[in-house]
Amino acid sequence: MKKKFLSILCSMVILCTITTISAFEVKAEELKVVDGSALTMDESSTGYSSSSLLRGEYLMTGESTISKAGLTRVYAYAATTANKQVDYIATLVYVEEYIEEEDGWGQVAWWVEETHDDYFLSTAKSVKVDRGHYYRVRANHIAGDYDDFPYDETASVTDGIYLP
Known part of the structure; x- marks a missing residue:
């Protein structure tokens, strides 16, 4: 038994x-995935740069985050970290909206943050957007020394979050 x-x-x-x-x-x-970003109902999403083999000699990591910041705002954050202190480090941040008719992403806002003689850079903004759409953050991360051009570059992208 x-x-x-x-x-x-x-x-x-x-x-x-x-x-x-x-x-x-x-x-x-x-979940529908458009250009590497899943369309989710999450409150926030974080994306990281790809494998270390693609980052080069100077870049260590790249990170981007998007989160809801009210009914008509999203909070976008991005950071770039170098392996050591470099002559130049920059982060280009794009806030994008999913356009259903085109089944692709359209740019809502963008900005560049850069510094010199440092190993870390972060930037963040609150961006006004329309309700009823998906939004994501895409960032390009750049680092290098002046005598070693072109600089190392990688990218990070979040999933899309929906603002009802």
Whole structure:
């Protein structure tokens, strides 16, 4: 009797595990992805630069974040970190809106932040946007020394968040 009960119990645990995993996979497949960004209902999203092989000698990481900042505002943040102090470091930040008719992203706002003789740079702004759309942040991260041109460059991008 104990063996039969344990067998049924193990079968139920396995069935529940498979059902749970399948439900998560279906949910992930339902998200639409446009140009590397999933369209989500999340409150915020953070994206990181790609693998270290693509960053070069000076860049260490690039990061971008978008979050809801009220009914008609998003908060955009981006940071660039170099491996060591460099002559030049910059971050170009783009806030983009998903345009359903074109199935692509259109630019809402952009700015550049740069500094010299440093290893870290961050920038953030609150941007006024329209409700009823998806928004994301895309950032280019640049670092290098004056005598070693062109500079290292990488990019980061967030998923799209929806402002109802």
